[in-house]
Amino acid sequence: MDISLRINGEECALSVPASRTLLEALRDDMALTGAKNACNQGVCGSCTVLVDGMPVNACLVLAVNVTGRDITTIEGLGEGGELSVVQQAFVDAGAIQCGFCMSGMIVSATAFLAHNPMPSRDEIRTALSGNLCRCSGYVRVFDAVALAAQRLSP
Amino acid sequence: MSDIESAIGKSPPRLEAAEKAAGQALFSGDMVLPGMLHGALLTSPYAHARILSYDASAALAHPGVKAVVTAEDITGGAIGPLVRDEYALARGKTRYIGEPVAAVAAESEAIARLAARLVEVEYEELPAVATIAEAMAEGAPLLHEDFADYFKIYPAPENGGNLMTRGEAVMGRGTDGFDEADIVVEGVYEVGAQYHAYMEPVSVLAAFAPDGRVTVWSSTQSIFRVQANLHEGLGIPMTKIRCVAARVGGGFGGKAEVSGELVAVMLARKAAAPVRLVLSRDEDMTSMRARHPGTLRVKTGAKADGTLVAREVELWFDAGAYADDSPAVLSVSLQYARGPYNIPHVHVLGHAVYTNKLRFGAFRGFGNPQASFAGESQIDELAEKLGIDPIELRIKNAIKAGDRWLGGQTITSSALGDALRAVRAASDWTRPRAAPAGCKRGLGVSAVAHTCAFLSAGAIVRLQGDGTVIVNTGAVDIGQGSDTALSQMCAAALGLDIEQVSFATPDTDSAPYNYGTVASRVTYTVGHAVHEAAMAVRAQLFDHAAAMLECAPERLELRPGGRVGVSGEPARNAEVSFADIAGRSLYAVGGPITGSGSFMTSDPLDPEHTKTSGLLDLGVLSVRSFGAQAVEVEVDEATGAVRVVEAWCAHDAGRAVNPGAIESQIHGAFTQGMGYALTEELLWEDCRLVNPSFMDYKFPGAMEAPERINAIVLETPEVSHPLGVKGVAEQPLVAAAPAINNAVSAATGLRLKRIPLTPERVLNALLAKG
Numbered sequence: 001m002d003i004s005l006r007i008n009g010e011e012c013a014l015s016v017p018a019s020r021t022l023l024e025a026l027r028d029d030m031a032l033t034g035a036k037n038a039c040n041q042g043v044c045g046s047c048t049v050l051v052d053g054m055p056v057n058a059c060l061v062l063a064v065n066v067t068g069r070d071i072t073t074i075e076g077l078g079e080g081g082e083l084s085v086v087q088q089a090f091v092d093a094g095a096i097q098c099g100f101c102m103s104g105m106i107v108s109a110t111a112f113l114a115h116n117p118m119p120s121r122d123e124i125r126t127a128l129s130g131n132l133c134r135c136s137g138y139v140r141v142f143d144a145v146a147l148a149a150q151r152l153s154p
Numbered sequence: 155m156s157d158i159e160s161a162i163g164k165s166p167p168r169l170e171a172a173e174k175a176a177g178q179a180l181f182s183g184d185m186v187l188p189g190m191l192h193g194a195l196l197t198s199p200y201a202h203a204r205i206l207s208y209d210a211s212a213a214l215a216h217p218g219v220k221a222v223v224t225a226e227d228i229t230g231g232a233i234g235p236l237v238r239d240e241y242a243l244a245r246g247k248t249r250y251i252g253e254p255v256a257a258v259a260a261e262s263e264a265i266a267r268l269a270a271r272l273v274e275v276e277y278e279e280l281p282a283v284a285t286i287a288e289a290m291a292e293g294a295p296l297l298h299e300d301f302a303d304y305f306k307i308y309p310a311p312e313n314g315g316n317l318m319t320r321g322e323a324v325m326g327r328g329t330d331g332f333d334e335a336d337i338v339v340e341g342v343y344e345v346g347a348q349y350h351a352y353m354e355p356v357s358v359l360a361a362f363a364p365d366g367r368v369t370v371w372s373s374t375q376s377i378f379r380v381q382a383n384l385h386e387g388l389g390i391p392m393t394k395i396r397c398v399a400a401r402v403g404g405g406f407g408g409k410a411e412v413s414g415e416l417v418a419v420m421l422a423r424k425a426a427a428p429v430r431l432v433l434s435r436d437e438d439m440t441s442m443r444a445r446h447p448g449t450l451r452v453k454t455g456a457k458a459d460g461t462l463v464a465r466e467v468e469l470w471f472d473a474g475a476y477a478d479d480s481p482a483v484l485s486v487s488l489q490y491a492r493g494p495y496n497i498p499h500v501h502v503l504g505h506a507v508y509t510n511k512l513r514f515g516a517f518r519g520f521g522n523p524q525a526s527f528a529g530e531s532q533i534d535e536l537a538e539k540l541g542i543d544p545i546e547l548r549i550k551n552a553i554k555a556g557d558r559w560l561g562g563q564t565i566t567s568s569a570l571g572d573a574l575r576a577v578r579a580a581s582d583w584t585r586p587r588a589a590p591a592g593c594k595r596g597l598g599v600s601a602v603a604h605t606c607a608f609l610s611a612g613a614i615v616r617l618q619g620d621g622t623v624i625v626n627t628g629a630v631d632i633g634q635g636s637d638t639a640l641s642q643m644c645a646a647a648l649g650l651d652i653e654q655v656s657f658a659t660p661d662t663d664s665a666p667y668n669y670g671t672v673a674s675r676v677t678y679t680v681g682h683a684v685h686e687a688a689m690a691v692r693a694q695l696f697d698h699a700a701a702m703l704e705c706a707p708e709r710l711e712l713r714p715g716g717r718v719g720v721s722g723e724p725a726r727n728a729e730v731s732f733a734d735i736a737g738r739s740l741y742a743v744g745g746p747i748t749g750s751g752s753f754m755t756s757d758p759l760d761p762e763h764t765k766t767s768g769l770l771d772l773g774v775l776s777v778r779s780f781g782a783q784a785v786e787v788e789v790d791e792a793t794g795a796v797r798v799v800e801a802w803c804a805h806d807a808g809r810a811v812n813p814g815a816i817e818s819q820i821h822g823a824f825t826q827g828m829g830y831a832l833t834e835e836l837l838w839e840d841c842r843l844v845n846p847s848f849m850d851y852k853f854p855g856a857m858e859a860p861e862r863i864n865a866i867v868l869e870t871p872e873v874s875h876p877l878g879v880k881g882v883a884e885q886p887l888v889a890a891a892p893a894i895n896n897a898v899s900a901a902t903g904l905r906l907k908r909i910p911l912t913p914e915r916v917l918n919a920l921l922a923k924g
Binding site: 019027031033034035036037039041043046073074078083087088090092094096097098101102125129131132133134136137139140141142 | 352
């Protein structure tokens, strides 16, 4: 099926089978490999991308169902080769270990901070409850989101 | 240590953090080569079956399929680090449900997965054994009829049926020592099977070059173990095998040995095209590895004043269908079963048994979590009976520098007492904890030791033309931060900034041998070699500088940022830059400046001190680091749910190379240990794994993370290391389960002896107690 969508600000036309997930389309057709497949059942959040600004598990979304929509992946968060404020906060807070879950974690955090710019630690915890990490124990992940919120506040 | 070592003790962002934050880090499953095919596995539906025949014709006839491989395509021998009991694909028999039997390479992953199911395998089902008891029963079906003939590097039992290994160690008067005890406690403890749950499933990309060499990029903890397994399992000379680590999405021991690499190489060879094999999560959980489940009978005796006098341990590990690291895990478990205490009379006995389940192997802690859960839970039971505070009891018996470990090795430094005192102070140990209505709270403690020197490692440091250096160790950073820490150690020896050091991608074509990222060994063991290599470069720099500055080398000093100067003469004309020296070496005198380091762990056991049988020789495993944890839990009396409120984790890094990374290791390891204690357990119905998914296998998420994990990094310099460092990657996991169990005891009065402490188990115990 032919679909058109906007990925990281660029219009894209793709021809995909109806069964192709958004995650497969991004990784295999668009060479955007930042989003990861770790559980393939929408539990771990490693494949999180934004669809019209809302975080979704790309492994559970069919590509044909997002035709005409605006997709943002981890690769689209920064500008001009620079990391976004949230990405940089994850680096500076020491939140990143193996990094495999981090694309999804950072995309989720970005969406969360966009509608809750001054979150409490408990709100951060709840917001990231759909993103599993096996390395960090979440301590520095929560620190990173708090740091990003602080840096983004006017 | 001179102040020039400024790169140590700091926490710069890890070298690869920005690329990971950008989503641009390349993991094996992200890599693509021209003409690349995709691999998929066909796995065994039977727990135990004879393979009678294969028919790949339907699979090969499917459009897009390029190759099918089975055991008939194996060109080498059996593999296994300690006993060679398995092949790249099931050969002759299958021994667990999920064991890879055949594999397909096709133009897409979807086609490969579909076609794998078209490979027809005729089986003759055999009776299977699901448990240790079934495996050890009289007349039990044998998994490995030819076990006696297998190549092994440990003394295995003879005529033991499914008994793979039986190890024993006796110190002092062994069990006779209980006659010195005033109080004895005894109990049977059970531990569940924990899955590593590295976020990146097993992934490999294999490609042959026209000259017949194969390059393998994989998610591994050891490029050299992959190379050795490819050599042994497929008969390919090492000269034809190049193994490279891509970024690795976690390992925790699960990728310490080979995983999908042999199958990918077989497919690439047969299809004459690059092949990428990426396991799905359920395939990874069904086909790979987990932590040994088992039972431990533990008995401890003490004098009325709290002096520990005797301990006896009998442990049984379910080892699964193939040995993998099991004999080593058993040996290490027994080494830690005495606990970090000066107990004079000890008898430990352990068994690992083949069953028709996936292989149980290396997992962060390597046998120590099981032994420590049982032993440290029992120390609290003993403390209660003695009427002595559990921290006080531990401090009283804590092992110290100069004391000897089970096996006879001498402890070179110990911060155990300091760690216990640190968590006592930080947790405000004696303050009663208020709990919300319907809940109870309590504090628990545990003490821990774990190793950090293991086998061999090399390092090469080269001076580059601009005065920077590149360090090459072959050590794989699996997320713990070793690329950064080793670079810091190299920078420190040369007075460089970390930006002036590059870290070479682990690649068997260029790296010196390095056993692997296991046993918390990289900082200590590889760090030893890096320091030696950097110091060799430093000596050559000084030789050049002495000639260039016309002074004796003894008068020279390093200056920050890559300069050598005459001490006492700070002027710029009394110094030369590394770049100047590099230019001289490359174009005028002496040739390129390269330093190498080589380290082998050797700390022989003493058979006079500890009598052993059936164990591996663990003289290549040494140097213990110590720690302690205090944990506050809340138990919901209505549901039985246990929640960790706060943890205080004190662990000795010897000297903290990168304090931030050490704290991160403590956070992550404690949380993984919390999962082991509370929720994580692979479950089987007979021989069928019933929860191979992240939906059904529950490890801690953000909601379960403790409110606070207080990482306390102790620094008691290790005398056997030039920089005084120790490794800490595993011990915070080891300590977690017993501390949590002891906290549940403190909160509820229950003495639970089985982990995970699921709500169901806790609630049933609360109801039974009334």
